[in-house]
Amino acid sequence: MKADPRGVLTGTHFLDGDHACCEGALAAGARFAAGYPITPSTEVVERFASRVPKVGGTFIQMEDELAASITLQGAVWGGAKAFTVTSGPGFSLMMEHIGYAAMTETPCVFVDVQRGGPSTGLPTLPAQADMMQARWGSHGDYEIIALCPNSPQECFDLTIQAFNFSEEFRVPVMFMMDEVVGHMTEKVIIPPADQIEVVPRRHTRKAVEDYLPYGTNGDGVPEMAHAGEGYKFHVTGLTHDEHGYPNMTPATQDKLVRRLQNKIHDAIDRITLLEEECFDSEDVVVVSYGITSRVAQRAIEMARERGLKVGKLRLITCWPFPEKRIRELAATTKAFVVPELNLGQMVREVERAANGKARTFAVPHAGGSVHRPEDILKVIVEASR
Amino acid sequence: MTILDVTNPVEPFLRTDRMPHIWCPGCGIGTTVNCFARALIESKIDLQSLALVSGIGCTGRVAGYVKLDSFHTTHGRAIPFATGLKLANPKLNVIVYSGDGDLSAIGGNHLIHAARRNIDLKVICVNNLIYAMTGGQTAPTTPGHAITSTSPYGTCEPAFNLPHLVEAAGAVYVARWTTFHVKQLARSIGEAFQKKGFSFIEVISPCPTLYQRRNKLGDGLDTMKYYKEKSKVKHGAPTSEVGLTMTGEIIVGKFVDRDRPDYQSLLHAQMVESLGESYVEPSETVCSCS
Numbered sequence: 191m192k193a194d195p196r197g198v199l200t201g202t203h204f205l206d207g208d209h210a211c212c213e214g215a216l217a218a219g220a221r222f223a224a225g226y227p228i229t230p231s232t233e234v235v236e237r238f239a240s241r242v243p244k245v246g247g248t249f250i251q252m253e254d255e256l257a258a259s260i261t262l263q264g265a266v267w268g269g270a271k272a273f274t275v276t277s278g279p280g281f282s283l284m285m286e287h288i289g290y291a292a293m294t295e296t297p298c299v300f301v302d303v304q305r306g307g308p309s310t311g312l313p314t315l316p317a318q319a320d321m322m323q324a325r326w327g328s329h330g331d332y333e334i335i336a337l338c339p340n341s342p343q344e345c346f347d348l349t350i351q352a353f354n355f356s357e358e359f360r361v362p363v364m365f366m367m368d369e370v371v372g373h374m375t376e377k378v379i380i381p382p383a384d385q386i387e388v389v390p391r392r393h394t395r396k397a398v399e400d401y402l403p404y405g406t407n408g409d410g411v412p413e414m415a416h417a418g419e420g421y422k423f424h425v426t427g428l429t430h431d432e433h434g435y436p437n438m439t440p441a442t443q444d445k446l447v448r449r450l451q452n453k454i455h456d457a458i459d460r461i462t463l464l465e466e467e468c469f470d471s472e473d474v475v476v477v478s479y480g481i482t483s484r485v486a487q488r489a490i491e492m493a494r495e496r497g498l499k500v501g502k503l504r505l506i507t508c509w510p511f512p513e514k515r516i517r518e519l520a521a522t523t524k525a526f527v528v529p530e531l532n533l534g535q536m537v538r539e540v541e542r543a544a545n546g547k548a549r550t551f552a553v554p555h556a557g558g559s560v561h562r563p564e565d566i567l568k569v570i571v572e573a574s575r
Numbered sequence: 576m577t578i579l580d581v582t583n584p585v586e587p588f589l590r591t592d593r594m595p596h597i598w599c600p601g602c603g604i605g606t607t608v609n610c611f612a613r614a615l616i617e618s619k620i621d622l623q624s625l626a627l628v629s630g631i632g633c634t635g636r637v638a639g640y641v642k643l644d645s646f647h648t649t650h651g652r653a654i655p656f657a658t659g660l661k662l663a664n665p666k667l668n669v670i671v672y673s674g675d676g677d678l679s680a681i682g683g684n685h686l687i688h689a690a691r692r693n694i695d696l697k698v699i700c701v702n703n704l705i706y707a708m709t710g711g712q713t714a715p716t717t718p719g720h721a722i723t724s725t726s727p728y729g730t731c732e733p734a735f736n737l738p739h740l741v742e743a744a745g746a747v748y749v750a751r752w753t754t755f756h757v758k759q760l761a762r763s764i765g766e767a768f769q770k771k772g773f774s775f776i777e778v779i780s781p782c783p784t785l786y787q788r789r790n791k792l793g794d795g796l797d798t799m800k801y802y803k804e805k806s807k808v809k810h811g812a813p814t815s816e817v818g819l820t821m822t823g824e825i826i827v828g829k830f831v832d833r834d835r836p837d838y839q840s841l842l843h844a845q846m847v848e849s850l851g852e853s854y855v856e857p858s859e860t861v862c863s864c865s
Contacts, residue, residue: 264658
């Protein structure tokens with residue numbers, strides 16, 4: 191369906207990434223946010239608090255991130271599209287409710303504007319060190335989707351995509367920004383509402399007596415009902431059967447947890463978003479994401495000026511990890527170079543997917559600033575030998 | 576011979592396909608559910624508008640047994656989940672049904688902030704003075720000197736007086752009963768449905784398996800006798816004076832019944848004042864269905 195025009199600020203704007211993310215959420219139909227202040231993410235909800243009363247929605251500032259990350263899920267079961275926004279320390283507090291959203295298949299978006307860690311770390315400075323936490327931070331086996339924008343324009347476009355994925359697969363989607371993307375101001379074009387595709391809730395059309403809250407129709411994603419509609423359904427974080435009732439047997443656990451994984455695995459080609467500039471048999475492919483991809487771009491140009499054969503692969507979808515494409519490239523490439531603002535997170539995934547067919551070089555950075563292009567170039571040169 | 580139709584009047588409110596329940600013999604939680612169902616019958620409230628939210632623990636399992644839209648959430652977070660549910664769909668009557676440990680320890684911060692905001696929630700707090708599901712550990716409500724599995728030599732911490740806490744934080748309706756006071760409890764739940772704002776009903780309830788046994792206080796029946804003998808009804812009692820001890824008097828009754836604008840009324844008034852006609856009511860557009 192098309193976006194509700196009331197939430198769409200059509201036009202050409204000069205926005206920072208945080209504000210663009212807020213506009214993306216409004217365009218996607220988000221009418222509820224619960225938040226707790228934390229640098230460098232707060233501008234997203236500040237703008238939402240200002241904008242949403244004029245388009246018919248609610249913002250509430252909760253007492254902590256534990257509350258914010260579950261309040262939004264209550265709102266989803268009340269019928270709203272909802273999200274929360276945070277940064278490292280708050281993201282840590284939200285982990286339990288990412289697990290709850292995955293287990294109860296509550297469609298929602300968690301925005302993490304990454305800053306340096308661990309702990310309080312570097313509140314005002316960038317990092318990309320929550321990438322593994324986004325994937326593995328809550329206990330148990332589950333799948334999420336994570337997207338990584340590298341510009342304010344993408345903060346707008348991909349926030350809509352994040353909501354759309356969350357509704358399509360009934361899964362929490364991690365929107366992994368970083369401080370630089372969040373605070374950089376650039377041109378953002380917001381199209382007319384009738385050019386914005388929005389995925390509606392998978393709301394059941396079944397009669398009350400035929401509705402099975404966690405029954406699926408083959409694609410592994412159940413239909414949803416909202417409170418107050420007469421379905422009298424039950425939702426629990428316990429292992430549950432198709433009725434939504436607790437059923438703590440190994441067989442039910444196996445069926446449920448495998449379905450939660452497979453509904454994402456089975457759709458990985460559709461979920462995988464990449465920006466690629468690879469020609470035939472590059473010596474080196476630089477794999478990057480978020481703000482680092484923009485620094486890597488300069489390093490790639492410098493390497494090409496020196497006559498090196500260098501390709502570019504930008505991960506827009508970081509989770510599920512696009513291992514198929516890495517595997518394909520590994521067959522024709524000597525090496526991968528993976529710069530990221532952490533001491534080695536996604537590079538492990540690249541190395542795993544390359545499976546020894548191509549060498550993998552990390553370009554680590556502890557955060558607080560971005561790489562210098564020369565530092566990435568140095569590793570490209572080394573890798574292409 | 577006449578065959579009597581012996582359908583229990585509360586049965587239509589229960590997920591009978593989930594019986595038997597997990598609660599121990601002598602436990603008071605089932606009694607509170609019975610009172611809750613009777614309050615629903617009495618108040619003739621529209622069941623479709625009701626949603627019940629629980630946290631984790633023995634009382635947290637209530638959500639799984641009532642035939643309502645029901646949510647068994649995470650430990651301590653029933654109130655913020657319920658807050659989101661209520662704000663997204665203000666037409667819902669949202670009940671939070673959970674235990675003392677869930678609501679006042681791990682969820683204590685949410686309890687006081689929801690009372691401060693005066694979110695229109697009806698909170699039923701079954702207080703068995705202990706963490707029962709996990710095997711009988713000390714709770715913030717455990718009275719001094721009581722033996723628990725994590726205070727084998729007796730509790731030394733002062734306990735929370737929950738009515739006092741929630742009154743101070745802003746609740747508009749505060750009552751306490753025991754599981755002996757079934758009529759009064761059902762009536763109180765009915766009254767809470769009539770209130771707009773944060774209502775809190777504490778129900779003192781036995782845990783014969785862990786609390787009464789370890790403290791040599793007898794079984795479920797002995798606890799009923801204790802409740803009967805030592806309870807004193809004092810409506811309007813100052814909540815500062817209703818703290819509990821292990822074997823002493825239990826002050827019960829309706830302590831607070833006052834009016835204060837609830838969160839959504841305040842929000843609406845503020846937005847209308849600041850935004851005038853450019854304010855769009857959330858209820859008009861909140862549903863994201865196609």
